[in-house]
Amino acid sequence: MTSAPAPASAPASAPVPPTAARVRSTGGSPVRDILAVTARPEVINFAGGLPAPELFDREGVAAAFRHVLEESPAQALQYATTEGEPALRSLLAARLTARGLPTDADDLLVTTGSQQALSLLAAALVDPGDTVLVEEPCYLAALQVFGLAGARILAVPGDAEGPDPDALADLVVRERPKLLYTVPTFQNPTGRTVPAARRAALAAVAARHGLWIVEDDPYGELRYDGDRVPWIAAHADARDRTVLLGSFSKVMAPGLRLGWLRAPAELRRACAVAKQAADLHTPTVNQLAAARYLAVNDLDAHVRRVADVYRERRDAMLAGLPDALPEGSVWNRPDGGMFLWVRLPSSYDTTESLARVVRQDVAYVPGAPFYAGEPDRSTLRLCFVTQTPEEIGEGLRRLGKGLGR
Structure with a gap:
């Protein structure tokens, strides 16, 4: 009697390719x-x-969601345009215009939090190996975004008033960076605010040497003392080269994941293409609820x-x-x-x-x-x-x- 042959051993599995x-x-x-x-x-x-959760306007936000789901459920639960709901962009444009930065709805792209706006800008502007300038110290998640884009990240020397314009000019001439990223109002992590004269000087450097400025402003409405300082984006020198980022996370609720970017047309279109590849569009129901909230409540x-x-x-x-x-x-x-x-x-x-x-x-x-x-x-x-x-x-x-x- 012959015994059955031993089963052949399974071939060894090859390892999968590594992560990027x-x-x-x-x-x-x-x-x-x-x-x-x-x-x-x-x-x-x-x-x-x-943000302190007990301070969220829970009833106001809930009422806005109830309204859009009852009055326009087909629209609220459907796909939408990549650029964002027109009603929300119009209301946001009016808020920016009232604060000294003339803005049309078409100047804005709604994003899934202003964090996504940073990622879209990195995709639209930064090739691997490009140099990006940041504040010292800098918002941590911005360092992550630019790092994932393969950027070479350099810090601009500064002081208690923010990045030093002369140091910025030297770095731009020497390193030929794509952009400067800054949170000039109540910065994360330091809480400092760049004064008006310093902002004007930074805008002048960008105009003179050719540089994008990414001005991130998630905290600007939370002012406790002093007068509001105009955005860098409002300076004539920088209007064609500044991207302004905003968010509802700190003033309405971070769980809505609603932000926006205001940018010159060509760059804004490039960011829209990047967003199409990322998530098609920001959730429609959240956008419509935010628009309803702005229309019937006093956010200020x-x-x-x-x-x-x-x-x-x-x-x-x-x-x-x-x-x-x-x-x-x-x-x-x-x-x-x-x-x-x-x-x-x-x-x-x-x-x-x-x-x-x-x-x-x-x-x-x-x-x-x-x-x-x-x-x-x-x-x-x-x-x-x-x-x-x-x-x-x-x-x-x-x-x-x-x-x-």
């Missing part, structure tokens, strides 16, 4: 990683840039109510910092926005200190990830809008303990 090099070389968001670690309810979290009055609460919370944090931070620490006093910036004595490394601080059930974001160049490891970002003044006081007490105050 640009993804492997671009790190994840430390802010998102910290939020995952600090999700426990007992943690007082100064790390996230989260809502923002003033929110700003009054945020001002109180900013002041509570400023009042508590002297007792919470080590001697020799310095920090700024932002006129608006959501963040303030702290520099501890040079002996501190805020990345290394974070684990000890989190054990006290409080969290911040270390400053190092916000730098395109050599980081200042003694820095950190604090968000002051999410907690009540009482919670801020307790959080600062815990922070001081974690830092060995």
Whole structure:
């Protein structure tokens, strides 16, 4: 009797191709990683840039959604144009025009959050190896976007008033960058605001040397002190070379994922093509609900109510910092926005200190990830809008303990 032959072994599987090099070389968001670690309810979290949820106009937003779903469900639940719903773009154009920047609906492209606007601009403007200039420090997710685009990212030296125009001019001449990315009003992460004269100087550099300016303005309506500073996009020197980004995330609700970009026609069309490839269009129902909200509610009055609460919370944090931070620490006093910036004595490394601080059930974001160049490891970002003044006081007490105050 012969035995059956042994089954042939399955051939070894070949490994699948690796992920793209640009993804492997671009790190994840430390802010998102910290939020995952600090999700426990007992943690007082100064790390996230989260609007206070109790201040959302829940009924107003819900009523807007009910209206569009009851009155125009076929339109609300259908595909829409890539550029965005005309009613929403018209209302946004009117808001920008009223604030000193004449704008038509056709000047705008609605995006799925202003974060998508950044991605579209990178797709439309940046080829691998192109140079992009950023602030120092810089909004972290912008560094991710430009990194994924394969850009060479250089920081423009600056000071408490923002990027230095002379340093910018030197870099433009030497490096021939595609664009400068800036958050000139209540910047993330520092909370600083670029004054009017500095904005004019930056616009003049862009005009003289040939440069796009990407002006990101998610926080500008959250002003607590002082007068509004005109956008860089409103300067005659920069009108044909500035892209202005805006968002409903900080003034209505981030869950709507509604933003927009205002750009010259050729670049705006290129961004529309990139958006067609990304998601076809921003959700129709969200756009129509936002348009309905703007049409029947006073968004400016809502923002003033929110700003009054945020001002109180900013002041509570400023009042508590002297007792919470080590001697020799310095920090700024932002006129608006959501963040303030702290520099501890040079002996501190805020990345290394974070684990000890989190054990006290409080969290911040270390400053190092916000730098395109050599980081200042003694820095950190604090968000002051999410907690009540009482919670801020307790959080600062815990922070001081974690830092060995």
